[in-house]
Amino acid sequence: MTMHMNTESPICVELRGVSLNYVSNGRNVHALQDVTLAIRQGEFVAIVGPSGCGKTTILKLVAGLLPPTQGQVLIDGAPVKGPQKNVGMAFQNPILLPWRTALENVLLPLEIVQPHRQEFARNRRKYEEQALHLLHTVGLEGFADKAPYELSGGMQQRVSLCRALIHQPEILLLDEPFAALDAFTREELWGVLQTLWQDRGCTVILVTHDLREAVFLASKVYVMSKRPGRLVQEASVDLPRPRTLENTFEPAFVNLVHHLYTCIGEVRA
Amino acid sequence: MSDKMRKRLLDVIPPTVTIILFFLIWEVGCLVFGVDEFVLPRPSVAVETYFRWQSAIWPNALQTLYTTLVGFGLAIVMGVALGALIGYSELLYKALYPLLIGFNSIPKAALVPVFVIWFGVGTMPAILIAFLIAFFPIAVNVGTGIATVEPEMQDVLRSLGGSRFDMFRKIGFPRAMPYFFASLKVAVTLSFVGSVIAELGASNRGIGNMMVIASSRFEVPLVFAGLLVVAAMGVALYAAFALLERRMVRWAYRGQN
Numbered sequence: 001m002t003m004h005m006n007t008e009s010p011i012c013v014e015l016r017g018v019s020l021n022y023v024s025n026g027r028n029v030h031a032l033q034d035v036t037l038a039i040r041q042g043e044f045v046a047i048v049g050p051s052g053c054g055k056t057t058i059l060k061l062v063a064g065l066l067p068p069t070q071g072q073v074l075i076d077g078a079p080v081k082g083p084q085k086n087v088g089m090a091f092q093n094p095i096l097l098p099w100r101t102a103l104e105n106v107l108l109p110l111e112i113v114q115p116h117r118q119e120f121a122r123n124r125r126k127y128e129e130q131a132l133h134l135l136h137t138v139g140l141e142g143f144a145d146k147a148p149y150e151l152s153g154g155m156q157q158r159v160s161l162c163r164a165l166i167h168q169p170e171i172l173l174l175d176e177p178f179a180a181l182d183a184f185t186r187e188e189l190w191g192v193l194q195t196l197w198q199d200r201g202c203t204v205i206l207v208t209h210d211l212r213e214a215v216f217l218a219s220k221v222y223v224m225s226k227r228p229g230r231l232v233q234e235a236s237v238d239l240p241r242p243r244t245l246e247n248t249f250e251p252a253f254v255n256l257v258h259h260l261y262t263c264i265g266e267v268r269a
Numbered sequence: 270m271s272d273k274m275r276k277r278l279l280d281v282i283p284p285t286v287t288i289i290l291f292f293l294i295w296e297v298g299c300l301v302f303g304v305d306e307f308v309l310p311r312p313s314v315a316v317e318t319y320f321r322w323q324s325a326i327w328p329n330a331l332q333t334l335y336t337t338l339v340g341f342g343l344a345i346v347m348g349v350a351l352g353a354l355i356g357y358s359e360l361l362y363k364a365l366y367p368l369l370i371g372f373n374s375i376p377k378a379a380l381v382p383v384f385v386i387w388f389g390v391g392t393m394p395a396i397l398i399a400f401l402i403a404f405f406p407i408a409v410n411v412g413t414g415i416a417t418v419e420p421e422m423q424d425v426l427r428s429l430g431g432s433r434f435d436m437f438r439k440i441g442f443p444r445a446m447p448y449f450f451a452s453l454k455v456a457v458t459l460s461f462v463g464s465v466i467a468e469l470g471a472s473n474r475g476i477g478n479m480m481v482i483a484s485s486r487f488e489v490p491l492v493f494a495g496l497l498v499v500a501a502m503g504v505a506l507y508a509a510f511a512l513l514e515r516r517m518v519r520w521a522y523r524g525q526n
Contacts, residue, residue, distance in 0.1 A: 063428045065424060084430065085430050091424070095419075099518070099521075108425075109429050147520055149520065173428075
């Protein structure tokens with residue numbers, strides 16, 4: 001057990017009775033209904049559910065990219081009123097800026113987020129070293145000066161993870177970050193992400209439709225219903241860390257995945 | 270032979286063959302059908318005339334190049350500035366676009382007499398026409414590049430709390446660079462055309478003016494020598510900016526090298 005699993009930590013992210021409606025193509029879409037959850041500092045939470053159930057919407061609410069129609073989103077007890085500076089986000093596609101090198105892409109948040117923004121020109125060397133170190137941790141040593149198109153999909157996603165972490169955010173939001181990768185690369189990156197999280201101790205919300213991924217990485221897995229999305233199940237993953245791919249074939253792991261699989265089957269029906 | 274060299278040759282040979290064939294058909298056609306030099310001189314005659322009149326052609330060609338590049342330079346400055354404005358603000362886009370379309374719809378040749386009244390015959394009308402004709406494609410391209418940033422890319426910056434101006438500076442503007450450079454190679458040829466058009470109507474210098482004088486004296490081979498020079502300069506300008514484009518926005522041409 002690591003300190004991240006400490007249930008005594010204060011609550012970091014909280015959703016209270018959150019609902020969201022929006023109009024798309026003239027149709028009223030009811031995306032989320034009455035979602036309540038509390039995530040403790042340093043916790044790794046995964047949200048799984050059928051596609052189009054509003055998983056991504058939860059991340060956008062926490063990031064302050066969308067305001068809730070009803071209810072409240074709180075970070076460290078304060079209502080979210082707009083984009084947050086202590087949040088890092090990675091998406092299903094790496095979305096790197098093609099005109100920047102890997103290193104320059106990782107540095108982007110430091111050019112935007114305070115207080116780094118002010119000091120960026122002065123401390124560029126220091127920031128570059130931090131970015132290089134981060135690239136090294138995800139196994140991209142020697143690729144710092146490559147353009148995105150010179151990197152494979154997996155490498156691009158690693159760069160994207162570094163970009164989400166460079167400004168040392170308190171909360172890391174991951175929107176199906178490995179969904180577009182092949183199985184081998186994906187499972188390799190689970191390990192990378194686990195290490196990053198254990199090093200940094202930040203709070204992580206991972207949205208995924210891969211149940212094995214959720215169980216491998218998270219301390220707690222929430223299952224969402226189809227639209228309008230509600231939280232219908234909550235499962236704690238008490239497997240020891242660091243978890244290895246070998247663990248994924250053990251009965252405790254398999255049973256948990258099977259249990260979630262059954263839940264999803266029920267909500268999709 | 271290496272693959273690279275083979276690819277190089279494949280790039281060079283087809284256009285060379287086409288150009289040679291074009292001149293060959295022209296030459297042979299004139300000979301076979303006995304076309305009068307006064308109507309259509311053979312290319313060999315035009316080239317010969319070029320060498321005979323070289324010393325008269327070049328100062329005029331350089332004058333045209335000068336008005337083209339000055340007008341084009343103005344077009345870049347104004348085009349980028351206006352493109353950035355309409356790309357940045359949807360309101361400005363809506364407000365300015367119809368007017369821009371209106372200006373662009375005016376045939377530039379129709380403006381030559383107006384400029385002659387304002388500025389007199391000479392360099393100024395040529396520069397202004399070169400500017401006006403090239404300004405629009407640059408502005409529209411830069412504006413489009415900035416305005417069409419993918420929502421996903423916007424989310425990256427928005428999730429960091431970036432402002433609208435950050436979005437413009439870090440994403441919109443750099444993203445518009447391939448659009449900008451693509452428009453340059455088109456715009457520079459347009460500028461050149463504009464400059465020659467102005468000289469045809471109202472100048473005492475330049476390659477256009479030289480052609481008008483030559484045709485008024487019925488020296489048709491000299492007119493065609495002038496046309497060849499005009500074509501060669503147009504191609505050279507296009508090539509120069511195409512090369513610049515490849516250099517500057519290599520990232521936009523990935524996998525096509």
